[in-house]
Amino acid sequence: MKTAKYLFITALAVCLTACNYDIQPDKLYLDDKDVQELTADGKIYDLDEFLDKFMTEKGNYWSDTVNYRTRANDESKNPGIWLFSIDTLPSTGEGIYIRGRVSTDDYGGNFYKALVIQQIVGGKQQNLRLSVDMSSASGMYPRGQEILIRCNGLAIGRYANQPQLCVPSYNNNTNAHNAEQKVGWTPGRIPAPLCRTHFHLIGTPDESKLQYDTVKISDFVDDYADIKAARKIDGKLVVIKDIWFSGQYYDNQNGLLMCNFYQKDINNQDSIGNPEDDSNAAVFGPTTGNVGYPQSRCITDGTKWTLVSTSEYAKYAHYYLPFEYVNDKPKYGTFKGSVRGILGYYMDNAGYSPDRAKWSITICDIDDLDLYADGTGEVPAGTKWGLYKRPDGVTVDLRKEWQKDILEDSITLTDKEKAELDKNKKNK
């Protein structure tokens, strides 16, 4: 009987544990001791040290050092500069390690399959981009998470002068803009399985340990000529204060131009400013016609300007640029404040001379803009950007999705236009 009882209890216990439901991991993160043990076969390099040691100007990936033009070199314009490079790192031998804290977040959709890690050395920032083939990588490597990376078998390279940890990838897009500068071997995304095997989490994420350098636009925007020096600044986490959006975009040929504010034609049809089909619409990231390049919108502190870069796939891509509606026209500059984001220097064509437009700030999400009304106009002083009181007294939140009708009642229409609009509404 006793045996039967034990058998029954054992059987019951086995029954209840068959599918391993309640297992929880004991240890998910490395501590300093683990890091020490894990890296015992090699060395942890500071990020700048890592770049200096392993990233060469021409890269070590090609055996042909003459004809290959994808390193985007033009000696006549930019002597000694190669914008694209790949240096592979030995897969065996001494361990090559780097560590840093993730400073990006892709929830807002403005970073895609890219992370930036930050390391503070002697109180100063060092940064490196990681190119990873992972959608929503922040779900796995969130902002503030420190990671240790075993770099052996991976590569360090530059894409458009931006240093990044990567794997070699062949870009055969002969239809790309400036394709002659890009087709060939370029830094590619590290496949997700390799991320899982090469990246290790150190401790739990702690955003407070990220260092933001407060800078002025003038601190970097005029230093565009030293392309090599820009590589060390690329990826820096910065805050710029006292800026506002000017309502302008940057055109390669014509410089800064005003964005198109939404208008309807006489037939109540879209004319310009619809971000679905106008790449110069007055929103953060209107369409690029599925090409996918980031859209640039100008910010200024009154003396200098730089660009805020937004992907058309960002969640806030179709938000209006901060404006106030005055006399039937958008007025920019009402909302002033700070922007925080990743400073980048992007140059993908060595045939061009560098200019200030190579610099841009990439914000992670709309919350990285902290803008307030300056006390004039209809919006009370101190009001955070977003709330706008229309002439009809209705307060709308402009920090929301772009909509065709959001300002309809505030647009002054001619009698004929009004009649046309009413007719359309009736038909609808």
Add this chain to the structure above:
Amino acid sequence: MKKTLFLLLALLGASVSIVAQQTEQISSSTRLVGKIVNEEGLPISHFVTVTLGNQNISTTANERGEFSLSYLEPMDEELIIEAEGYISNIVLVQLLKGQTNDAGTITLYQDLAREAQEEVLLNLAEADLNDDEGKSQSVSSASSASQDVFNTTTSFAWSTGRYRNRGYENTYETNYINGLAFNTAERGTFSFSSMGGLNDASRNKEVVNNIEASNFTFGGIGNATNYMMDASRYAQGWKVGIAGTNRQYKGRLNATYASGPLNNGWSFIAQIAWRYSPYINAKGIIGEGIAYNSGGYFFSAQKDWDNGHRLSLITFGAPTERGQSGAVTQEVYDLTGSINYNPYWGYCNGKMRNSRIVRSYDPTIIASYEWQIDSQQKLRAGLGYHYAWYSNSALTFYNAPDPRPDYYRNLPSFLYDGQLDANGQLIAKDNTSMQNPLGEIGPDGSLVEQTYNGNVVGHTMDMATYKTLTDLWKARDNKTTQIDWDGLYAANYASNKADPNGSASYMQERRHNDLEEAIINVNYTNSKFDHLKITAGLDAKYARGIHYKSIDDLLGGNQWIDVDPFAERDIKDLATNIGMTQSGIENVKQNDIFHHNQAKKQGDRFGYNYYMDMVQANVWAQNEWTFNEFDVYYALKFAYSSMQRSTTMVNGRAWYLATLNPDMAEMYLGKSASDILNGIEHSKYMGLAHVFIDPAFKVGFTYKINGRNRIKLNALAQTEAPRVRDAYISSRVHDRVIDPIYTHDHAKSLTDYYAASQKIVGGDLTYDFNFPIIRGRITAYYTQFFNGSELNGYYDDQARTFVNQTLTGINRVHRGIEAAAAVKLGTYFTLTGAVNAGDYRYTSNAQSITSAENGMAVATKMLDGSPIYELKDSVYMNGLHVANGPQLTASLKLSFFHSKMWFADITCTYYDRNYLDIAPSRRMKHMFTGKYEDGSPVNGSYRMVSSGVDQNYNNAVLLDEAGEMVLDKFGNPQLAYPYNLLVAQESLASSNVWNRFIFDASVGKLIYLPNRQQLSINLSVTNFTNNTKFKTGGYQQARIPRGNLQQKTEQEGNSVVMPNAWKFPSKYYYAWGANFYLSVTYKF
């Protein structure tokens, strides 16, 4: 319609009135009596069929095993005795004129091999439910063989190849328990797992082969099986068993006690069973990553009264928890080197854990009543109730990387994406025509291709990355090839820290598909009249499907915010619709618009919570006429069915679609649409009800050439209402059904009334033969289905969201020949051969409607760029094979039986003409022609064939000299290589003929012990040659590769974007390698 109905009723009524006028004639005649017992001398009381081979007269034995046959012709006869679970016996008898001839006591021996196979089949039926993503592969009727030579031969032997009776879906294999219909109302299938492990519960059954006459149901085109669980049908005594296997579970224990008929009229039987497997911590073996834990009970009590009344109370259930495995692409099978690779598990804190855990429990209660009114009339009635808990878990994620290890971007093949030209060759030149200098230089100065693991890596892929990734897969690296549970926990802990009130990044959800059914039936049989047997039945069922998701395990996360991530991501597209307010936009992503951004905790319901109420009722009658030369029967049925959805959550996408289409608001939101749109909340929202009445008629004729040869002809015609699973476009989101149902709902003509119903017309012609040495049959069958419907869902790369695709107007034909013969080779051996040569194919194109589950547009119109929310098109289906198992199967089985109770057999089975299940999404007309079904042009630069400026599709579609598309004989456009890979229906038969064979064997021994004790031992080995190249099924991924700008080429003056034809390859199922089942049973 009314005229037809009247004629049929008149026919049935007339037959009754004719025979009513006849008087019973009883006269002295030649008779034969006898008694059937088992090897222990106990009467066999269940469904023993006794047939006189030459005179073709048969009867069944009574409870005491006795039988009696009258009005016989005096002659030397062969008495054929058949009973389920026993080896058939043939006895020679001499019938003397005018006498009662006594055949004496005839012994039937248990078919131990079959008993073991039954358990294996039940296990297989359950294993087929493993992959919820793919189409179910259930073996359906495999466990319901009758005494028919073809069925007994094929039911077990052909189950390995997933053979399906005449290529029909499981829904046409109907299953009854004590006369009560137990195919579920919602999906139309039978849940074999409800009695998993309870082989005694399912032992006694009667089977109706396809369209033949039946005495417990009207039947249909497929087989009908009635499991009889009355306690008196089980032999008295104890039975305990133990079994070991290397299949899904590893061990099984069971114990049964049957009282046999007691003097007070009561009989009882009780069985308990337990099947178990822990996680097997080994890769590459059957059941990798699967744990299994299943109990089972069966209890039946029966009371017989002397006045012919019988009442049975039956209950059974098999609470089960088991892990699942999933189909993967051939690349994954090749990399892992195993057909048993399972992507659903991973290590969590060093222990195996499966992400897909099924929990099922289907407790069933049945009260069954039988009244033998007199020797020629019987009334049976039943009442049944069951509540089926069925749920399976799955990982889900929110703003985090896809956790599936076999996600296509995690595989080495993804490195080829964008690197292949229109001909499938690796691009090896840059835009200056410079060849990549990475390749080795050959002796002639040209570049030499690099290869690794049998694949050309070429000059445009980094060999080191490719090799590293490949090696990780080949080495079965845990973080690469399995779920990284620890990583999921870490991600959630990080989310908690970043935003304690935010949503977890990963979560294990549980998808509940419960079903509650109450069933009633009444069945009356009358054999009072000469030559005529009348059977009539009425059955009804109320069913409620209960569907919801719950939080199974937050994996360390604080909570899950109940919004739809796809809708949230696409919200800027949704917002462009005129009139959508900010609060409206916020509504769209909500799974319950009246309760925004709810934080859900462990066990909470979320996502959806809807009910499906169904009523089904059938009334039918059948007349069977029996004469010396021929038999004839005919039967008529009317089926009523209704379906109505209700929900407690109003989905934001349903609200959005109703807002967008006010005229269709009720279609999306149901009866409360107006209130919902006005913001009035209810506790429950009823959908629209849909009611159908469908008639069915069948007829059969048997011509008895002589006692040994007969010819049978059966035919059936019926209409069939759509099933719930094919009726609702997206029942998780809204109430919308397929368009033909609305046509039906508002019908003013008969054509409209049956717009949604499938029409089935079929028949078979059989030649039956039965000689002392050889017996068997040959049957030709032909069935046509008209106006079928089907529902598919997939991720659409163009719309960048999950879409639903409904197909209607599907016509198909199932035709073929099945034959079987059993030949006695001396005293000990029997050789049995069986073959089915079928041809199951679609005979029309289908009409499809594609719509996004999150309500966004799936395309835009060329004319004005306005959005298309429901994309209507036709699908090239005509001529394709129906993917329902092999269409050519043949086997040869050599059986051995010795009267000292030794059994053995060996079977060789050949499978061919098995086809991949195609994805209709890849065969939509506009992809080939640039125009939708209504003639409107496609807008945009997408679809798989080619696209670009001027909608030039010519680069992939083959054109003749006149520039017209080259069509096959079914009218389908032909594509050039490699784009034909995107649409081609692949044959699953191995190119190596040897790999199409499966060999099985079994051996058994029954040992008699003192005091009527028995010990039986049985070992069966399936696929003992360990054929691991045998594909049993598979499906084309519906997801279509998008053209990649990197592959943009200039052809014929147009820019053409060609997709990577290899990007989303098909997924396959393989038959298990060598597997065994060893059982030992002790009876006392």
